[in-house]
Amino acid sequence: MKLSLIIPCYNEQDNVTPFFEETVKAFQQMPKAITSFEMIFVNDGSSDNTAKKLKELYKSYSSVVTVVDFSRNFGKEAAMLAGLRHAKGDFVTIIDADLQQRPEIVVKMVEHLLANEDCDMVAAYQEERIEGKLMSFMKKSFYKCINIASDIDFYQGASDFRTFRKRVAEAILSLPEYHRFSKGIFSWIGFNTYYMPYVAEERASGETKFSFFKSLKYAMEGIISFTTMPLKIATGAGLFAFVASILYMFVVIIQKLFFGVDVPGYATIVVLILFLGGLQLLLIGIVGEYLARTYIQGKNRPVYIEKEVLSAKSKSLNEDIGNE
Numbered sequence: 001m002k003l004s005l006i007i008p009c010y011n012e013q014d015n016v017t018p019f020f021e022e023t024v025k026a027f028q029q030m031p032k033a034i035t036s037f038e039m040i041f042v043n044d045g046s047s048d049n050t051a052k053k054l055k056e057l058y059k060s061y062s063s064v065v066t067v068v069d070f071s072r073n074f075g076k077e078a079a080m081l082a083g084l085r086h087a088k089g090d091f092v093t094i095i096d097a098d099l100q101q102r103p104e105i106v107v108k109m110v111e112h113l114l115a116n117e118d119c120d121m122v123a124a125y126q127e128e129r130i131e132g133k134l135m136s137f138m139k140k141s142f143y144k145c146i147n148i149a150s151d152i153d154f155y156q157g158a159s160d161f162r163t164f165r166k167r168v169a170e171a172i173l174s175l176p177e178y179h180r181f182s183k184g185i186f187s188w189i190g191f192n193t194y195y196m197p198y199v200a201e202e203r204a205s206g207e208t209k210f211s212f213f214k215s216l217k218y219a220m221e222g223i224i225s226f227t228t229m230p231l232k233i234a235t236g237a238g239l240f241a242f243v244a245s246i247l248y249m250f251v252v253i254i255q256k257l258f259f260g261v262d263v264p265g266y267a268t269i270v271v272l273i274l275f276l277g278g279l280q281l282l283l284i285g286i287v288g289e290y291l292a293r294t295y296i297q298g299k300n301r302p303v304y305i306e307k308e309v310l311s312a313k314s315k316s317l318n319e320d321i322g323n324e
Contacts, residue, residue, distance in 0.1 A: 121194070172186075
């Protein structure tokens with residue numbers, strides 16, 4: 001059986017070589033059922049020397065290393081999709097190159113899959129995250145909101161770091177959407193999943209690429225991709241504003257005809273115009289987010305463009321490690 005590792009890389013020039021070395025060392029404990037493996041490094045338009053380092057790695061270890069070089073930065077979702085399309089293994093692992101996600105955990109994931117034939121996927125999650133209170137609160141709030149709004153369940157804290165069988169990879173590849181949200185895709189396709197706790201290590205080198213605002217944007221992408229609840233909220237808000245305006249109209253008429261109260265003047269009109277105008281723009285914006293995705297999907301553009309591909313020529317697991 002063969003194992004494919006998909007490693008998205010964005011400005012990881014100082015991490016790719018240590019990652020390879022640590023992975024080779026860890027895989028010496030891999031179960032004997034895994035007779036070969038491949039590492040698919042996807043360079044997601046890095047602006048540093050990541051591409052150069054990966055080519056050097058391929059030149060030295062072409063039996064196990066595949067390098068997919070994008071024409072520009074298309075994002076991690078695109079990099080994972082490219083890796084899946086190039087993966088040839090019976091088992092597939094998605095893992096980051098910064099060594100926060102240790103390759104030793106991959107061995108445990110594979111062992112669990114081999115010991116449990118009914119299990120299709122092992123997903124890693126952090127029981128305790130080392131991050132700020134605001135970020136932690138936002139993530140918990142995101143999972144609560146999306147689980148309420150969506151028809152599928154999102155396991156809180158589950159990451160893209162996971163190992164799964166080939167049939168799971170084929171199911172993911174069968175989904176044609178342009179805007180891809182991996183956490184939602186993994187939940188939507190189903191399959192029996194075991195959630196394995198792990199502790200994230202410090203980055204081997206460099207800084208995290210996921211800022212607060214990028215995380216917020218990613219969360220919004222997930223909500224829009226896997227639920228139509230914002231559209232339902234927009235409909236409800238519009239209905240509420242319509243009913244409220246009708247009721248207020250009757251109040252104004254009754255005050256004028258029966259109580260002689262002057263119709264509220266300039267200030268009231270301005271406030272109502274601003275409120276209803278703002279509400280309309282908000283609702284149009286929500287509809288526009290969904291329409292924009294339909295528009296982009298209709299263009300049928302590729303999710304990414306490959307600039308260059310250097311393919312591995314895999315041998316047995318022992319030969320891969322011992323002969324290089």
